[in-house]
Amino acid sequence: MTRLATHKVGAWLWVSDGQITIISGKVDIGQRISTALMLIVQEELTLNTALMSVAPVQTDRAPDEGITSGSKSIEDTGAVVRQAAATLRQAARALLPQNGALWALQNGQFCSPDGTQKIDILDLITKLDPQLPIDAAAAFLPRDYGAASPFMRDLDQMVRGRFCYLPDIDVPNMQHARLVRPPHSHARLGAIELQILAKMVEEKVQVVRDGSFLAVVSPDEWAVETAAKRVARACTWVSDKTLEIKDIFESLTENNAKKIRVIDGIPDPKAPLVALKDLPYRARFEKPYLAHGSLAPSAAFAHWSQMGLKLCSHSQGIYPLRASIAQSLGLALEQVQITHVPSSGCYGHNGADDAAMDAALIAKHCPNVPILLKWTRQDEQQWEPFGSAMVVELGMALDPDQKISDFHAQVYSDTHRGRPRPDGAQGGPARLLANRLRADPLAPYVPLLNMNPQGGMHRNIDPIYQIGQKIIVKNLVQDLPLRTSAVRCLGGGANMFAIESLMDEVARDQGVDPLAFRRAQLHDLRSLAVLDALKTELSTRPTPSGQMPGRGMAFGQYKNKMTRTAISVDIDLREDGQILLKDVIIVADAGRIIDRDGLAAQLEGGFLQGASWALYEEVSWSAQGLLSQDWDSYPVIRFDNIPEMKLVLLEPSDAPSVGAGEATPGPAIAAIANALFDATGLRLRRLPFRPDRVLKAALGD
Amino acid sequence: MRMALRVNGQTHQIDCADDTPLLYILRNHLKLKGTKLGCGLEQCGACAVLVGGKVQLSCAALAADFLGQEIVTIEGVEALPLGQKVQAAFLDQTAAQCGYCTSGLVVAVTGLLSQDPQADQAKIKDGLKGHLCRCGSHPRVLRAVQQVVAQS
Structure with missing residues (x-):
């Protein structure tokens, strides 16, 4: 149970007018957390979801649950909400007239043993004190394995175009805003032609400037969109520095790194840095900078008035964001209120927080005017904090029994922790983009080594397999060209790609079936069950067919403690070097399943995001700015390369629910790499596996 | 103007x-x-x-x-009999995660199937390749399309 369990039931569940409201600090980012919370309450109170709502997540009203990240919402918030609901059911039962223990509970009603009396559970709960402490000993209802029909909160609104996303906000007297950004992060605004400024006054477009932060505001959205482009053309930018264009993988070295060893799963600053032995199996893997590439560019709504600053944001952490914005603008915390309003899926720390700060700054210049700021596609692709480029160097040795005796890992990466949060001096404001552009700019935040187990680049670099001796070194590399933060899986995507590629390489070199080789390195029964289920499923399949077919597999357990996942991928390689995804099997054990359909959606979606990283995605730049600016220059997976997918969900009894949102991308990349090897004998170790790279490798270049 | x-x-x-x-x-x-x-x-x-x-x-x-x-x-799609079927199929297959691409997809599928009610999987994939979904709901969208095709 988490620290949150000390709260009162009323902090999480609130009953009035025959409805129950779930109050949580976790936000919907496409992962269906609010649906899962409703299903948990449904399970414990036997209530129809039609009698439930989920409160908007707003500072001052919602519990401060930090950031919705790390696949932790089900384990943390889900567990507390379940305990609160069980507490309510237990206390409600105690209010029953007599022999309360014998009354049956069904469809939200207690029914007396003789069947003559029925009492709504919500009527009983209404009589309870919301201050009732959550009882950690309140028992859960036995699991009902009945086939619950798929349910997704608000889907009926979405398919009808009626769901209001943040960019759809429209209130009276609202004005639209767009930004005029510098060409790159070192450029500063020199001058703006006076002519265009006069023109803007004439056209009633307001120009907001604070140092190099520049925005335009108008009631007409199309006018503001075109004004931003015209103002941009009339700006002169100056810089004493351009973007470093040296090969990023040459920059990711220990020369400029803060190093730390991981001992028994924990970064240990006291552990000596030892020289690494030359192990028989060695390989180096490379992952470029990745964009979140949210479908909706980031946006924010802001209203500055005597009442304070009201913001709507699709940030994953409205409390840390509020503290960071308040500190940036010299406001008291109580003067800033943030309501979370969903936008498109974010897959980590995209431009949401920066857009909220941008909108706040614009609203400060336009008091009493509601402002809706939208970044453009180009703003998003150029200015969102990227997932760090990474290098992973691995070494492995086997003992005579083909068990792994030695494992070495050196991982090189910039930070994965760029979210604004007020930890340390200026930590919040310095991680908001606008504060680096304002008249009195803050220097970029200098990240510290992440000391959390499985944090940042540490995530899944420590293999889940039984290993004799491990030496794992994290290298935090700084002063790299692009700003970085959290993208789905953090370092786990690159690390699982690397480890599961090397496992495949070693198994094949030893002449052992890759699945059997992994199996031999595992003792955990649930991991073995996952691998066995994949083997069973594969035994029903014909060998892959096509022009140049291949089959690859990978295994992983996210953070070494969450969902266990085994994936098999069949591919076909076209003559032009394109990898076509054909058939995919995903076997997963996420413990007790709450939302079967939602779990499947996360596993499938995670696979496809991993596949997109494996085949297409790479941020590119020149000295003068980002080259990947849209969906042509930053291609992603599309409908024409979607494989057939089969999911096998294992559900061991009594196992607690664990997060699954980041379980599949890492194994997906490795399984594709291993399928390519199976098809061609080529071992590609740099992402993405673009057709030109596949062909180059085939030609032995 | x-x-x-x-x-x-x-x-x-x-x-x-x-x-x-x-x-x-x-x-x-x-x-x-x-x-x-x-x-x-x-x-x-x-x-x-x-x-x-x-x-x-x-x-x-x-x-x-x-x-x-x-x-x-999208607001007018539900007035079309085919549009209603497509919306129902998206609901049946829970063919969305964040849902931001959904209205564009519902419109596109309605348009594609009104031109070619028996479109096969390859045609549908080709017809939808101009539509991005970043959450990875594609397999569900394809199942929803299959459901509508099977009904026609």
Whole structure:
């Protein structure tokens, strides 16, 4: 149970007018957390979801649950909400007239043993004190394995175009805003032609400037969109520095790194840095900078008035964001209120927080005017904090029994922790983009080594397999060209790609079936069950067919403690070097399943995001700015390369629910790499596996 | 300029700049917020509408180019029998995660199947390749399309 369990039931569940409201600090980012919370309450109170709502997540009203990240919402918030609901059911039962223990509970009603009396559970709960402490000993209802029909909160609104996303906000007297950004992060605004400024006054477009932060505001959205482009053309930018264009993988070295060893799963600053032995199996893997590439560019709504600053944001952490914005603008915390309003899926720390700060700054210049700021596609692709480029160097040795005796890992990466949060001096404001552009700019935040187990680049670099001796070194590399933060899986995507590629390489070199080789390195029964289920499923399949077919597999357990996942991928390689995804099997054990359909959606979606990283995605730049600016220059997976997918969900009894949102991308990349090897004998170790790279490798270049 | 647009069966008189894309008219003048702004570059499909029954991206095409034509947005799709079937299939298959691409996809699938009710998987995949989904709901969308095809 988490620290949150000390709260009162009323902090999480609130009953009035025959409805129950779930109050949580976790936000919907496409992962269906609010649906899962409703299903948990449904399970414990036997209530129809039609009698439930989920409160908007707003500072001052919602519990401060930090950031919705790390696949932790089900384990943390889900567990507390379940305990609160069980507490309510237990206390409600105690209010029953007599022999309360014998009354049956069904469809939200207690029914007396003789069947003559029925009492709504919500009527009983209404009589309870919301201050009732959550009882950690309140028992859960036995699991009902009945086939619950798929349910997704608000889907009926979405398919009808009626769901209001943040960019759809429209209130009276609202004005639209767009930004005029510098060409790159070192450029500063020199001058703006006076002519265009006069023109803007004439056209009633307001120009907001604070140092190099520049925005335009108008009631007409199309006018503001075109004004931003015209103002941009009339700006002169100056810089004493351009973007470093040296090969990023040459920059990711220990020369400029803060190093730390991981001992028994924990970064240990006291552990000596030892020289690494030359192990028989060695390989180096490379992952470029990745964009979140949210479908909706980031946006924010802001209203500055005597009442304070009201913001709507699709940030994953409205409390840390509020503290960071308040500190940036010299406001008291109580003067800033943030309501979370969903936008498109974010897959980590995209431009949401920066857009909220941008909108706040614009609203400060336009008091009493509601402002809706939208970044453009180009703003998003150029200015969102990227997932760090990474290098992973691995070494492995086997003992005579083909068990792994030695494992070495050196991982090189910039930070994965760029979210604004007020930890340390200026930590919040310095991680908001606008504060680096304002008249009195803050220097970029200098990240510290992440000391959390499985944090940042540490995530899944420590293999889940039984290993004799491990030496794992994290290298935090700084002063790299692009700003970085959290993208789905953090370092786990690159690390699982690397480890599961090397496992495949070693198994094949030893002449052992890759699945059997992994199996031999595992003792955990649930991991073995996952691998066995994949083997069973594969035994029903014909060998892959096509022009140049291949089959690859990978295994992983996210953070070494969450969902266990085994994936098999069949591919076909076209003559032009394109990898076509054909058939995919995903076997997963996420413990007790709450939302079967939602779990499947996360596993499938995670696979496809991993596949997109494996085949297409790479941020590119020149000295003068980002080259990947849209969906042509930053291609992603599309409908024409979607494989057939089969999911096998294992559900061991009594196992607690664990997060699954980041379980599949890492194994997906490795399984594709291993399928390519199976098809061609080529071992590609740099992402993405673009057709030109596949062909180059085939030609032995 | 002043123009008359036919949207979801109604005629609307609109005052706007000559170069205003259709999407901005739909969202801001007519307050039809179901059609989404994704890229403004005709690269992602979030802004799809039907014009004369065919799929049309609205984020860059000028509104003035559609005078006198029947425009159907996601809000008007449910008035079409096929549109209702597509919406029901998306619900049955829970074919969305964040849902931001969903209205564009519902419109596109309705448009594609009205042209070719028996479209096979390859045709559908090709027809939808201009539509991005970043959450990875593609397999569910494809199942939803199959469901509608099976019903026709």
